[in-house]
Amino acid sequence: xxxxxxxxxxxVLVLVLGASTLLMVGAWYHEPRPLVAGGVAVALxxxxxxxxxxPAPTEIAGLFSSAPFARYFAVLWSLLxxxxxxxxxxxxxxxDFAAGEYVSLIxxxxxxxxxxxxxxxxxxxxxxxxxxxLALYILVSFxxxxxxxxxxxxxxxxxxxxxxxxxxFGIALIYxxxxxxxxxxxxxxxxxxxxxxxxxxxxxxxxxxAVGFKISLVPxxxxxxxxxxxxxxxxxxxxxxxxxxxxxxxxxxxxxxxPGTWQELVPLLWMLALLTMLVGSLCxxxxxxxxxxxxxxxxxxxxxxxxxLLPGSPEGxxxxxxxxxxxxxxxxxxxxxITSLSDASGEPQExxxxxxxxxxxxxxxxxxxxxxxxxxxxxxxxxxxGKFVLFAAAIKGGFTGLAVVAILASLISFxxxxxxxxxxxxxxxxRELHPxxxxxxxxxxxxxxxxxxxxxxxxxxLELIATLIP
Amino acid sequence: xxxxxxxxxxxxxxxxxxxxxxxGALLCLLQRRSAGECRWLALATxxxxxxxxxxxxxxxxxxQSGWLLREDAAWIPRFGIRYxxxxxxxxxxxxxxxxxxHTVAVLIAWPxxxxxxxxxxxxxxxxxxxxxxxxxxxxxxxLFYLCWEARLLPMVFLIGIxxxxxxxxxxxxxxxxxxxxxxxxxxxxxxxxxxxxxxxxAPSFALADLxxxxxxxxxxxxxxxxxxxxxxxxxxLVPFHTWQPDALSESxxxxxxxxxxxxxxxxxxxxxxxxxPLFPHATRNSLPFLAALALxxxxxxxxxxxxxxxxxxxxxxxxxxxxxxxxxxxxxxNATAWQGSILLMVTHGVVTGALxxxxxxxRSRTGTRELAELGGLWGAVPTLSAFFLLFALxxxxxxxxxxxxxxxxxxxxxxxxxxxxxxxxxxxLVFAAAYLLRLVQGMLWGPAPAARGxxxxxxxREWLVLIPLxxxxxxxxxxxxxxLAPLAxxxxxxxxxxx
Numbered sequence: 001x002x003x004x005x006x007x008x009x010x011x012v013l014v015l016v017l018g019a020s021t022l023l024m025v026g027a028w029y030h031e032p033r034p035l036v037a038g039g040v041a042v043a044l045x046x047x048x049x050x051x052x053x054x055p056a057p058t059e060i061a062g063l064f065s066s067a068p069f070a071r072y073f074a075v076l077w078s079l080l081x082x083x084x085x086x087x088x089x090x091x092x093x094x095x096d097f098a099a100g101e102y103v104s105l106i107x108x109x110x111x112x113x114x115x116x117x118x119x120x121x122x123x124x125x126x127x128x129x130x131x132x133x134l135a136l137y138i139l140v141s142f143x144x145x146x147x148x149x150x151x152x153x154x155x156x157x158x159x160x161x162x163x164x165x166x167x168x169f170g171i172a173l174i175y176x177x178x179x180x181x182x183x184x185x186x187x188x189x190x191x192x193x194x195x196x197x198x199x200x201x202x203x204x205x206x207x208x209x210a211v212g213f214k215i216s217l218v219p220x221x222x223x224x225x226x227x228x229x230x231x232x233x234x235x236x237x238x239x240x241x242x243x244x245x246x247x248x249x250x251x252x253x254x255x256x257x258x259p260g261t262w263q264e265l266v267p268l269l270w271m272l273a274l275l276t277m278l279v280g281s282l283c284x285x286x287x288x289x290x291x292x293x294x295x296x297x298x299x300x301x302x303x304x305x306x307x308x309l310l311p312g313s314p315e316g317x318x319x320x321x322x323x324x325x326x327x328x329x330x331x332x333x334x335x336x337x338i339t340s341l342s343d344a345s346g347e348p349q350e351x352x353x354x355x356x357x358x359x360x361x362x363x364x365x366x367x368x369x370x371x372x373x374x375x376x377x378x379x380x381x382x383x384x385x386g387k388f389v390l391f392a393a394a395i396k397g398g399f400t401g402l403a404v405v406a407i408l409a410s411l412i413s414f415x416x417x418x419x420x421x422x423x424x425x426x427x428x429x430x431r432e433l434h435p436x437x438x439x440x441x442x443x444x445x446x447x448x449x450x451x452x453x454x455x456x457x458x459x460x461x462l463e464l465i466a467t468l469i470p
Numbered sequence: 471x472x473x474x475x476x477x478x479x480x481x482x483x484x485x486x487x488x489x490x491x492x493x494g495a496l497l498c499l500l501q502r503r504s505a506g507e508c509r510w511l512a513l514a515t516x517x518x519x520x521x522x523x524x525x526x527x528x529x530x531x532x533x534q535s536g537w538l539l540r541e542d543a544a545w546i547p548r549f550g551i552r553y554x555x556x557x558x559x560x561x562x563x564x565x566x567x568x569x570x571x572h573t574v575a576v577l578i579a580w581p582x583x584x585x586x587x588x589x590x591x592x593x594x595x596x597x598x599x600x601x602x603x604x605x606x607x608x609x610x611x612x613l614f615y616l617c618w619e620a621r622l623l624p625m626v627f628l629i630g631i632x633x634x635x636x637x638x639x640x641x642x643x644x645x646x647x648x649x650x651x652x653x654x655x656x657x658x659x660x661x662x663x664x665x666x667x668x669x670x671x672a673p674s675f676a677l678a679d680l681x682x683x684x685x686x687x688x689x690x691x692x693x694x695x696x697x698x699x700x701x702x703x704x705x706x707l708v709p710f711h712t713w714q715p716d717a718l719s720e721s722x723x724x725x726x727x728x729x730x731x732x733x734x735x736x737x738x739x740x741x742x743x744x745x746x747p748l749f750p751h752a753t754r755n756s757l758p759f760l761a762a763l764a765l766x767x768x769x770x771x772x773x774x775x776x777x778x779x780x781x782x783x784x785x786x787x788x789x790x791x792x793x794x795x796x797x798x799x800x801x802x803x804n805a806t807a808w809q810g811s812i813l814l815m816v817t818h819g820v821v822t823g824a825l826x827x828x829x830x831x832x833r834s835r836t837g838t839r840e841l842a843e844l845g846g847l848w849g850a851v852p853t854l855s856a857f858f859l860l861f862a863l864x865x866x867x868x869x870x871x872x873x874x875x876x877x878x879x880x881x882x883x884x885x886x887x888x889x890x891x892x893x894x895x896x897x898x899l900v901f902a903a904a905y906l907l908r909l910v911q912g913m914l915w916g917p918a919p920a921a922r923g924x925x926x927x928x929x930x931r932e933w934l935v936l937i938p939l940x941x942x943x944x945x946x947x948x949x950x951x952x953x954l955a956p957l958a959x960x961x962x963x964x965x966x967x968x969x
Contacts, residue, residue, distance in 0.1 A: 359585070379619040389549075392660050400661075407653045414649055415642065422630050422638065428584075459546045466548060 008066035011050035018042030019107035026100010039103035047078035063124030069468040070118025081110035088234040094344040109135035113246035122181040140231040152230025163213035170206030187258035218279040228295035237335035241328040276303030277409040308390040311397020319389035326382035333371035333447030340440035341433040356430030367444045372417040382454030484555040495594035505586035512590035520569040535959030550673035555605040559956030564604040571731045572597045579724035592624040628725040640720035647713040651700035658696025694752035697745040704737030708767035718786035723830030731819035761801035767794035772901035799880035807883025814876030824861045824939040835925045846918025866906040871947040
């Protein structure tokens, strides 16, 4: 490892060192406010370094890339960590979370996500995926006195461990078949050893199962609603955005790195995308709990992403990256509204609790509506442009049938998102909930600005993303 | 006249038409203090928009073909998407109708007490979206689609929050129906865009470019089908109309005016502007089919209107029936019938808007919309009843009143190219007379229900709503020439190259 490597790793190093320092400080010093402020500062510094430092030409230790693509996601996940920390301050204080540990775990998971988004070897993929999943195991059940949280943590842990097993075994098979961990080669190596090819493909199938667990593709999605419901709302936000987005970015890295070598997996991915969109949509329809509804909605969104990944075209990859960005802000915004309306007595999850809130809390009602409509793909929001580029890429790549299914799923999604919006504005009486604080409103403002900006003037980001695709 | 336009080439009049109502809507939302201020703010906004569109009408309404005004800027270069607005004679009339009816809608919504700022804001957003639909023509299909969708949500909220008893169901149904159509259109749009990009190598969403795409007949039918599904649901043509009576009868008064006067017209406008010119062969081959649907709608809806007991539903079905005649005129595919159809779109907007306004005024006095519980209104509120009679007669096409000119042009034009269709359509007009006279008879004459108390006749605000509408109704009937003038050029151009 040379100095150049270290420099290339700088954003992640800042996150990890900052997290470790805050963890140590937190052991003696329990005041949440300075600790969270420190965490936000660390995340922002990491984002700035990732954004301005010139990208290093080399791979880091043959495991991680520091190409612009990885840098983009390092910026995104660091910003996400900062926003989630801002969101968590009151929430964590009211529940007596150990601030040092909480802050450092969020930063650790952001570091893991940043690494995963640039993984160039199966080992790097495995290490980074496990490192942030480990942080999330703890975060999901961080609220110790809440047994829904404990249940969610256990579910996530058990299923996550199974997925890890699948992935480890799959990687072993791939290594046996191709003789390398390095990513484009591991796929291309399959071509060389013809008689080992079935084993290699089986290995990729197993890795796909593990990935399916992480980003909750149907039929590996069963943990999602329970874990979303039980985890603390800011952690659910991280789970829904960063942990899925990072895996999505890693998929783009893997698939884009070795064009034309994964044709055998296409029917499998096609099936997964179809099932994910259909089952996710149908399950979301009857939900009466907002967090469960968002869980199923996140399932459907991963189906959209797969739809655009399938053609294996640069347009498809750019579309996925753009969509992930929009989805991150929209989803974060929705969970931020839930967080900011929560108080010590709990989170408003049932839809009945949301009746008429659009009038009592106009800002948060409007932000939630904007986020949900963006998730649905309403024109003028980023979600529309995102879906437009996704579906255009899918149709162009010859996956018209799947694109039609995706559009039908969007139609269904309007039904369940709109139901929430009508609940927000459809009734005159409303319950009194927490008025929220300035930090939380700042997060909401960031999310809603991003959604509208990307909906009205997406050109700069689209241009930027087109240059990133490896 | 044209020197005026060239003298001020830089001023973005069209963006102003979209931006004014949007700005008004935001102001309404931001100032949350008093309902009264919001009403005045909304009225001022709609009046300003009306003034701009009147000015454009006066300066540009002389019937030249081609674009009268055009604004164009790069938007998303990577996908060949541009921000282009353009105005021709047809959109000019639609813009004028939009601005006029929204002023009326604001006045009708004046007595609304609940959540006035939000209500006015939604009404103004709707106006902005409609302006976008009528202006985003030349370049950007995407912009058209944006506005097409953007006007959907305010309407859903207007129905879903301020509507009558069955509002929630009607709102969701309206939304899903419209959205199903729009998504079909979106797929067709993307497919067309990709085909064009594959053929030329330069992606573009410009209407003029896409019209040059080489398509096989099958492709053309499929894409035409995608576009027409969206427009047919919106218009609505008969097998796709079931959302409309619910939406119209459950929506608040101002929403009904908007929905019937303007939103339904966007479907027809979409056919004229996009579906027909983009897919000329498919259009030519499906004209008889379109005419059959139109005739079916004309009779089916008229028959249903005759059977209803709810006055709003009668008017809803009468709208479907009238729009059947409009579509028939379009299917006849000649200049006379097209001018008649477009004129009928405008007059129908004015007349039906006025009818819904009067019904809302009656309803606020009697508290019911069941025909059986009304009657004898002429004795109680003579002026209001007189207005209702005037608009009802205009609606059934009495010579000298608004709808007559349009209807006669449609029938004449249709008779010229397809005599059979015109003959088949004639009894439809008799049907219209039947259900409208039943409506008038049941409401205005006959014995008054015993339990009715005293009712006040028109207030000043109501006079202000009805007088301009009545003047327009008579004017459009006696001297429609100024409104036909801007159509001459564009209609000829749109029909060019086809039978």
